[in-house]
Amino acid sequence: MPKSSAIDQDPRLRRVRGLARVLDSSIPLGGGRRIGLDPIIGLLPGGGDAIGAIFSCYILWEGARLGVPGRNLWRMAGNILLETVVGAVPIAGDLFDFAWQANVRNVRLIERTLRSGAVRPSRSRKAIATGVLVAAIAFVLLVAALAWWILASLWGWLHGLLG
Secondary structure, rough: OOOOHHHOOEEEEEEHHHHHHHHHEEEEEEEEEEOOOOHHHHOOOOOOHHHHHHHHHHHHHHHHHOOHHHHHHHHHHHHHHHHHHHHHOHHHHHHHHHHHOOHHHHHHHHHHHHHHOOOOOOHHHHHHHHHHHHHHHHHHHHHHHHHHHHHHHHHHHHHHHHO
């Protein structure tokens, strides 16, 4: 089992911790609650949630590079998927994004895996990382296209209703 101090000093883990903090909990709101840039980026119509998901995919990719097993990578991808899909719903999705904090969840999952010593052999890390990253990017592009189509449809419907 790897020593905790060695894990804590890994530059990749430090990077994903910092990114998760910026995305999910960098701005204090008072009452002990914090918000990050992810729900704020999600407010951008037509792809804000897809942009946030791309940043989240970096944490997933680094998890794969660190040797996190496939089942945990899929769980991390599910966290991102849930946050991205629900986050695409105006207002309610942004509130969910604020509460769910997929990035912080995923970093905790990486840390638990590393501390338990349940990492995969290093020779498969690159293949897993590449596969996960390609799948995640394809998914993000699909969500962005779907969000754009929904917004265009709503705009057309509103234009027809009001015009």
